[in-house]
Amino acid sequence: MQATHTAGAADHHADHGPQPTGLMRWITTTNHKDIGTMYLWFSFVMFLVGGAMSLIIRAELLSPGLQYVQPEFYNQMLTLHALIMVFGAIMPAFVGFANWMIPLMIGAPDMAFARMNNWSFWLLPPAAILLTASIFVPGGAAGTGWTLYPPLSIQMGMGMDMAIFAIHILGMSSIMGSINIITTILNMRTPGMDLMKMPLFCWTWLVTAFLLIASMPILAGAVTMLLTDRHFGTSFFSAAGGGDPVLFQHIFWFFGHPEVYIIALPAFGVVSHVIPAFSRKQLFGYASMVYAIAAIGLISFFVWAHHMYVTGIPLTGQLYFMYATMLIAIPTGVKVFNWVTTMWRGSLSFETPMLFALGFLVLFTIGGLTGLVLAMTAVDIQLQDTYYVVAHFHYVMVAGALFSAYAGLYYWLPKWTGHMYNESLGKLHFWLSMIFFNIAFFPQHFLGLAGMPRRIPDYAQQFADFNMISTIGSFGFGFSQLLVLVVVFQTMKGGAKAEARPWDGARGLEWTVPSPAPHHTFEDPPAFNPAEAHG
Amino acid sequence: MDGQYLNPKLSPEGIPPNIQEIRAAGNRRIVSILLAVVTSSFLFAYAQPPLYKAFCEWTGIYDIDRAQRVAESSIPARAVKLEFDANSHDGGLRFSPETASLSAKTGDIIHVTYRIENTRNTTVIGQAVPSYGPQHAGGYVKKLDCFCFKQQTFAPHEVREMPVVFVLERSLPDDVNTVTLSYTFFEVPAGSVTAPAKPGESRT
Ligand code: HEM
Ligand SMILES: [Cu+2]
Numbered sequence: 001m002q003a004t005h006t007a008g009a010a011d012h013h014a015d016h017g018p019q020p021t022g023l024m025r026w027i028t029t030t031n032h033k034d035i036g037t038m039y040l041w042f043s044f045v046m047f048l049v050g051g052a053m054s055l056i057i058r059a060e061l062l063s064p065g066l067q068y069v070q071p072e073f074y075n076q077m078l079t080l081h082a083l084i085m086v087f088g089a090i091m092p093a094f095v096g097f098a099n100w101m102i103p104l105m106i107g108a109p110d111m112a113f114a115r116m117n118n119w120s121f122w123l124l125p126p127a128a129i130l131l132t133a134s135i136f137v138p139g140g141a142a143g144t145g146w147t148l149y150p151p152l153s154i155q156m157g158m159g160m161d162m163a164i165f166a167i168h169i170l171g172m173s174s175i176m177g178s179i180n181i182i183t184t185i186l187n188m189r190t191p192g193m194d195l196m197k198m199p200l201f202c203w204t205w206l207v208t209a210f211l212l213i214a215s216m217p218i219l220a221g222a223v224t225m226l227l228t229d230r231h232f233g234t235s236f237f238s239a240a241g242g243g244d245p246v247l248f249q250h251i252f253w254f255f256g257h258p259e260v261y262i263i264a265l266p267a268f269g270v271v272s273h274v275i276p277a278f279s280r281k282q283l284f285g286y287a288s289m290v291y292a293i294a295a296i297g298l299i300s301f302f303v304w305a306h307h308m309y310v311t312g313i314p315l316t317g318q319l320y321f322m323y324a325t326m327l328i329a330i331p332t333g334v335k336v337f338n339w340v341t342t343m344w345r346g347s348l349s350f351e352t353p354m355l356f357a358l359g360f361l362v363l364f365t366i367g368g369l370t371g372l373v374l375a376m377t378a379v380d381i382q383l384q385d386t387y388y389v390v391a392h393f394h395y396v397m398v399a400g401a402l403f404s405a406y407a408g409l410y411y412w413l414p415k416w417t418g419h420m421y422n423e424s425l426g427k428l429h430f431w432l433s434m435i436f437f438n439i440a441f442f443p444q445h446f447l448g449l450a451g452m453p454r455r456i457p458d459y460a461q462q463f464a465d466f467n468m469i470s471t472i473g474s475f476g477f478g479f480s481q482l483l484v485l486v487v488v489f490q491t492m493k494g495g496a497k498a499e500a501r502p503w504d505g506a507r508g509l510e511w512t513v514p515s516p517a518p519h520h521t522f523e524d525p526p527a528f529n530p531a532e533a534h535g
Numbered sequence: 536m537d538g539q540y541l542n543p544k545l546s547p548e549g550i551p552p553n554i555q556e557i558r559a560a561g562n563r564r565i566v567s568i569l570l571a572v573v574t575s576s577f578l579f580a581y582a583q584p585p586l587y588k589a590f591c592e593w594t595g596i597y598d599i600d601r602a603q604r605v606a607e608s609s610i611p612a613r614a615v616k617l618e619f620d621a622n623s624h625d626g627g628l629r630f631s632p633e634t635a636s637l638s639a640k641t642g643d644i645i646h647v648t649y650r651i652e653n654t655r656n657t658t659v660i661g662q663a664v665p666s667y668g669p670q671h672a673g674g675y676v677k678k679l680d681c682f683c684f685k686q687q688t689f690a691p692h693e694v695r696e697m698p699v700v701f702v703l704e705r706s707l708p709d710d711v712n713t714v715t716l717s718y719t720f721f722e723v724p725a726g727s728v729t730a731p732a733k734p735g736e737s738r739t
Contacts, residue, residue, distance in 0.1 A: 113562070113566070176568075183569070213569055213573050213575070216576075217577035218576055218580040219580075220577060220580070221578075221579075221580025221583075225584075243584075247587050515608065
């Protein structure tokens with residue numbers, strides 16, 4: 001019937017020759033599952049590196065005064081921590097999920113451009129090395145904060161140049177990855193699966209990938225201008241030559257706000273699979289979910305200056321950005337209500353993926369609400385650059401994106417390894433994370449409200465107690481994360497055999513292939529079954 | 536669960552045999568569109584500096600002290616007496632204002648000159664530090680230029696005339712009718728500085 005059985009992309013034929021083994025297998029692989037695995041491991045390693053840096057930061061903040069590090073080094077840790085977590089840990093983790101799951105979810109044999117996929121991954125390690133190695137060059141790493149604001153970023157040493165190059169490389173990787181994901185989703189779905197029947201994770205990634213190709217080049221442009229201001233005598237941002245440092249902030253946040261949704265949307269996608277599976281119900285309001293994702297993606301380009309209320313933008317501008325930012329809460333609220341409604345009268349069970357999804361739901365909502373508080377110009381003038389902002393974005397990025405990644409990890413691990421993970425260890429991991437996360441970050445709201453500035457290694461006496469609590473929480477959180485490593489290794493080595501569909505409520509094509517998923521799947525487009533649709 | 540397709544075209548039998556070629560062609564078309572998006576996005580970043588400038592000029596928001604000017608202009612100008620004074624901690628320096636006092640109006644731009652003479656045979660490095668009488672009037676003296684912004688180096692027996700340009704704000708409290716601007720010249724001890732301050736390292 002079908003003439004040949006293979007992939008959509010011509011270069012997939014590489015798979016049919018003699019297979020390289022050992023390290024070369026991983027370096028040359030074009031298989032989406034291998035590449036997905038590499039992305040996930042890479043992101044976990046970066047998560048540990050970035051995590052270690054955050055513990056240096058928190059150790060210094062344990063008590064007032066300077067104890068362990070110099071302010072310059074503190075700033076470098078803070079900058080690298082953020083850059084590594086955003087670009088090295090969270091984003092690659094979700095690209096890893098995309099690589100593994102999108103072809104399985106839409107019934108495609110592989111990603112559309114399998115060889116480019118290999119490239120997207122292998123660009124990451126050099127970028128990671130550039131970033132971390134910059135600590136050791138004269139002058140140290142960039143210490144500007146991840147926002148790289150001039151004039152400081154124009155003045156720093158060569159660590160800054162290395163960060164700029166790392167961002168170029170990471171951006172290239174993300175753009176290539178996004179092109180691949182969009183093409184795969186638009187063109188490789190199994191016949192019969194129209195867009196409005198596609199699993200939600202694919203929808204979130206489709207929009208995310210568009211956000212990436214539209215916003216990453218803007219960041220690349222901004223840092224290139226920084227680079228030429230630093231070395232080639234241009235004055236885009238350097239006031240001495242007639243440039244405007246505030247312009248950098250506009251360009252940065254024009255990228256930066258979509259970026260936060262680049263992190264959040266795939267997390268929404270994962271949760272939209274996990275909650276229905278463990279509620280044993282269809283996702284409530286599929287179409288409204290899709291429209292909400294699209295609306296969030298679109299609006300995210302028009303709210304950037306809520307990060308810039310104190311730069312002296314005119315009153316009308318402040319009002320516009322305030323209302324536009326609040327508007328985003330509507331589609332976001334729609335999603336939260338749909339997740340809750342999905343659980344309504346469902347037959348719920350609380351395995352680890354569901355626990356993480358629920359943790360996500362509760363804590364992300366808190367983060368969304370503090371976001372609304374910050375969106376109010378009059379309030380933000382007080383809270384800008386305080387720990388309140390730090391609390392806000394850790395609620396949305398750690399308890400939001402990271403918890404959702406864990407939900408996805410526990411949910412799909414049986415499919416990847418063929419074994420069930422250790423449920424009690426998984427639950428222990430969840431509860432430790434949940435408790436320590438809140439101990440670490442909830443007090444930061446109080447610190448911010450009381451006026452403690454962010455990005456400062458020392459602080460006034462009255463902030464001492466909450467900082468100590470926060471540091472204890474962050475060490476607890478950090479060390480609990482090592483449990484994942486134990487769980488994953490255990491599951492890879494053995495454990496109860498996983499069935500093709502280990503979760504009775506799970507729907508979707510990915511559960512129709514055996515566990516562990518064979519190296520090649522869906523070489524012939526599978527039959528699309530509407531009963532399996534909607535994630 | 537199986538075998539129920541919405542329409543027969545969606546069943547595996549309906550999949551065209553040349554699906555690979557169809558997909559490959561589609562992939563190429565999509566990728567060229569996406570590359571165009573990436574390129575225009577990069578160019579968009581570079582279009583920002585001129586666009587930003589044009590936008591700010593068009594809307595007038597580049598004019599960052601307009602609000603203050605508007606607020607100021609609602610207060611009528613009034614006459615004040617200005618007194619100028621100079622002190623030096625060093626007998627080797629003669630330091631004095633060219634004008635001891637003058638009558639002015641708030642809101643006017645005022646130019647005055649100070650004169651300093653190094654009577655010694657050695658180079659003197661130092662800086663003038665301003666003070667105001669009454670003290671709170673200092674907040675209403677907006678200096679546009681002042682020799683006190685920078686450290687100064689005087690060659691042996693050098694005489695120099697140095698300008699101060701300032702505006703006395705109209706919001707000056709009503710009970711202040713005389714403002715004294717006084718400078719004290721502090722010499723930097725020899726050997727404690729190797730070079731005069733770089734331009735830009737200004738101090739008020
Ligand atoms: C209802 C949704 C949200 C609203 C209304 C909102 C609003 C805001 C506002 C107004 C600020 C600026 C605070 C300041 O600097 O003074 C901010 C900062 C931030 N937000 Fe959100 N936010 C929302 C969701 C998110 C999400 C989903 C993420 C990421 C996953 C995120 C990540 C961040 C980050 C990283 C910062 C700090 C950036 C920095 O200065 O380094 N936010 N948010
Ligand atoms: Cu934002």
